[in-house]
Amino acid sequence: MKFDIAAKLVSPSQRAWVVHAGRARVNYRDFVDNGIVFLEAPYLRLENNIVKSKSNLRRAIRRSVAWRKHAETTGSQAPSTKLADYDSGTFKETDLQSLTGSVSRLYGLAKKGDLVIVPGRDIYEDVSQPVIRFGEIISDFDFSETYSGGKLTSQSVPLRKVSWLTVVPRKSISFDLEKRIGKPPAVREIKIDRDNEELLKHAYDSYIFEGNSSSLVTADKYDARDFVLLNHSSELIAFLVSAHAVISQRGDPGAINDIRAFTEQYFQEAPIENIEVDFASPGYWRIAGATVSLAAFVSLGIAVFSSGTSSAGLKSGIEVVNSASPGDGTAKDLEESMNILLESVGKLQLEKATETARKAKDTIGLKSSTKPVN
Structure with a gap:
């Protein structure tokens, strides 16, 4: 995809x-x-x-x-x-x-x-x-x-x-x-x-400015009855933040067979500047990262996991472009990093993450500024 x-x-x-x-x-x-x-x-x-x-x-x-x-x-x-x-x-x-x-x-x-x-x-x-x-x-x-x-x-x-x-x-x-x-x-x-x-x-919704990045993830159908699913979505965002930290610093993160344990171990290493959370109307997370790619990586991950593509399809690799700034090299860097992550996550854990993202997309409207290209 x-x-x-x-x-x-x-x-x-x-x-x-x-x-x-x-x-x-x-x-x-x-x-x-x-x-x-x-x-x-x-x-x-x-x-x-x-x-x-x-x-x-x-x-x-x-x-x-x-x-x-x-x-x-x-x-x-x-x-x-x-x-x-x-x-x-x-x-x-x-x-x-x-x-x-x-x-x-x-x-x-x-x-x-x-x-x-x-x-x-x-x-x-x-x-x-x-x-x-x-x-x-x-x-x-x-x-x-x-x-x-x-x-x-x-x-x-x-x-x-x-x-x-x-x-x-x-x-x-x-x-x-x-x-x-x-x-x-x-x-x-x-x-x-x-x-x-x-x-x-x-x-x-998403931009890169003075070496930092910012991206918007929304959930505009959320209401109080979906609080548990909202928390699961936040956990998915935290996992993507952690994965970016590891991949950008060390490359291959090794086999990821427990997403929650991985997040708890590596989230503190992430160069995250701020995660603004506002669920008044409409609900959103605004991710601000102290690197040019962190926020866009999270946005990309939300789009990838909620795309409905099978785990086998995701593990075969994705392609990334940037229509807003075609000459910028960030898209190819993100493509490489996301493919490393998709290959590293165990099949059962990847299926669990994609199921959470798809359910959040349908129920609370989870989506990011990254969009699939037909």
Whole structure:
């Protein structure tokens, strides 16, 4: 079988941008439904290299203001389209000063692969509530592409194409991150670092960042009646953590004929940073490891054991890919490590582990960010 760990490798050059969807978030649905973000700057034409020149950018903004006034004034004469016909001096108006900075950030500094964070209001768990939507810019800026929505403020605006990743209730965002997301300007940067790693947890189920790894394992059908099965699932996670510690340090772990005894012996050796457990709604484990592969290994193990494949089929070997970061070598390392583990676990113990995982999958919805590939 083939499995996709879908673990995002967060590069040092990746940046995160908060983009507000206009006044009172009036453009939020335009953003979501079309996979784009833009600024309320109607008729803004950004010819090649305008965003790299402050004087030309100010000219372009003055030209867009002139064309907006023309659109609002019946019978008015169309203004000039030539950039050189507009003043390049600094703005006295604070709103235009702010717009200049936002244009420069969204269309000049933001790059393909950067995170986009958009506050809005949406249906989440069947309730309309404030949310934060996370996405990723999927293409370089193309000044020839524009969008026109149903409002004057969204007529012929430059855009950035976005692939939406996740949406979370605003109430689940920490107070510290809430302050960083804040209010205007329309576009602001939030630095991606260890202090702001919460951004990555909301955006990606599984990621690798600064030599550490993080993966999400969920059980969204759990209720109190399934407490014993929940504990068995936690024991399976602990076993995978222990197995990764042994295999990454020594290679072959030898024959594993008692999973519980193996876990008790080796769990303390694991470079585990944290296992966050939350079974409010929905239930999950967030595994954070102090290596690039620990969390993804656990995620992979949950997917493998719950796949329904026979023990004989698993012992014949699996293949691992990483669609989120195809160039990263972690997938092949995990493939080798998981195949070592599957070969090492005794047949009866492997059947017991797979039966537990399959039952947990059916009963409490146990699943990880790793998915089988057909």
